[in-house]
Amino acid sequence: MTIQFLGQNCFLFTYNGKNILSDPFYNFQKEQSGFDIAAQKIDYVLITHAHGDHTADVKEVLQHHPEAQIIGQPEICGYFGHSNSIDINFGGSAKIDDLKISMVPASHTSSFPDGSYGGEPAGYIFRLPGKNLYFAGDTGVMADMALFPQLFGDITLAILPVGSHYTMCARKASFAAAELLKTPKVIGCHFDTFPPIAINHAEAAEHFAEKGVELVLPKLGETFEF
Numbered sequence: 630m631t632i633q634f635l636g637q638n639c640f641l642f643t644y645n646g647k648n649i650l651s652d653p654f655y656n657f658q659k660e661q662s663g664f665d666i667a668a669q670k671i672d673y674v675l676i677t678h679a680h681g682d683h684t685a686d687v688k689e690v691l692q693h694h695p696e697a698q699i700i701g702q703p704e705i706c707g708y709f710g711h712s713n714s715i716d717i718n719f720g721g722s723a724k725i726d727d728l729k730i731s732m733v734p735a736s737h738t739s740s741f742p743d744g745s746y747g748g749e750p751a752g753y754i755f756r757l758p759g760k761n762l763y764f765a766g767d768t769g770v771m772a773d774m775a776l777f778p779q780l781f782g783d784i785t786l787a788i789l790p791v792g793s794h795y796t797m798c799a800r801k802a803s804f805a806a807a808e809l810l811k812t813p814k815v816i817g818c819h820f821d822t823f824p825p826i827a828i829n830h831a832e833a834a835e836h837f838a839e840k841g842v843e844l845v846l847p848k849l850g851e852t853f854e855f
Contacts, residue, residue, distance in 0.1 A: 677766030679747025
């Protein structure tokens, strides 16, 4: 699997030739990422919750890629009215070849910019052969995180918000990674996009180093192998 960071909680996951775009918000600062939705092949749109910085570009994605399937809560799938959707809820999963994406809770809020109810916010566990990725979405620290390794197996990598104000800060995220998720590596997200979530990178790295967890704070457009 390759993972490309496109800003905030927007990532492009590529696995077995399939592209999964999470929480579309790629147009903000796209001059830095160089991401062009028209030049892509998007097979799935994975949504954690309804806030504007996670859904702003969904309609544009579907205009360019009407065959793409939305994966998300029933309320979110219903809001977009897209005929090609996989609506799941907590305890449910979507299967893409040998990749299983399971919905798990997140501690946050969820409503669309127009005030419409977006259902409960979520994160996802990507279950690949021999390894697991926890994609947290927007969340604070929650006790449920300690259950994820027990339910799904070792968390090889976690993508966690670290920007504070609306989500966990780096200190809290490092605690969640080390003490609850028991993961050795974290890719940070939901930081530096707007002034309230600007972070001190050196301090963030120090918090994770103290917990013995590797932290990567990605640049826009940066790609990783998982």
